[in-house]
Amino acid sequence: MAILPIIVAPDPRLKAACAPVPEVDAKVARLMDDMLETMYAAPGIGLAAPQVGVHKRVIVVDTAKPDEAARPLKLANPELIATSDEVKSWDEGCLSLPEHYAEVVRPARVAVRYLDEHNKKREIEADGVLAVCLQHEMDHLDGVLFVDHVSALKRNMILRKLRKAKKLGTLAAE
Ligand code: GNR
Ligand code: NI
Numbered sequence: 001m002a003i004l005p006i007i008v009a010p011d012p013r014l015k016a017a018c019a020p021v022p023e024v025d026a027k028v029a030r031l032m033d034d035m036l037e038t039m040y041a042a043p044g045i046g047l048a049a050p051q052v053g054v055h056k057r058v059i060v061v062d063t064a065k066p067d068e069a070a071r072p073l074k075l076a077n078p079e080l081i082a083t084s085d086e087v088k089s090w091d092e093g094c095l096s097l098p099e100h101y102a103e104v105v106r107p108a109r110v111a112v113r114y115l116d117e118h119n120k121k122r123e124i125e126a127d128g129v130l131a132v133c134l135q136h137e138m139d140h141l142d143g144v145l146f147v148d149h150v151s152a153l154k155r156n157m158i159l160r161k162l163r164k165a166k167k168l169g170t171l172a173a174e
Pocket of ligand 2: 140
């Protein structure tokens, strides 16, 4: 396995749409494992392929708490098949927007259809932080970041700070 560099915004690679994988073959399964290793090392609770520069519809998630056993989920071609009318606001962060957080409103519960690491068709229902994380990761596949769900004022403030930090080389990850 390998730890891959995570792309920090603003970067056009985070705004590009991702293509579905025709099937989960050994190469895609290997990408999923590298992404999980990268996510755990960060540390984070989710990661989408475009964050490591791969424009494929692949995400990984593990919302187990540090004192719980790992619960890795590997998803290819995830699709939202149902969302609750009830919404919930969550203070979101993103490994591609390091050290910035904002409240984002999303459906409280979701159902997602996907292909697992064995190319098997599966469905999952989620609420709480898992529902938040799945929606956040699926957004990445369409070039959408959590800052795209907040006011332009807040979004531009965060992106301006990141642009400046990149220029000065003061990002923790670099
Ligand atoms: O590690 C992460 N934490 C997080 C917290 C609240 C809402 C969403 C997330 S996802 C984020 C990792 C990440 O950037 N995934 O794309
Ligand atoms: Ni993110």
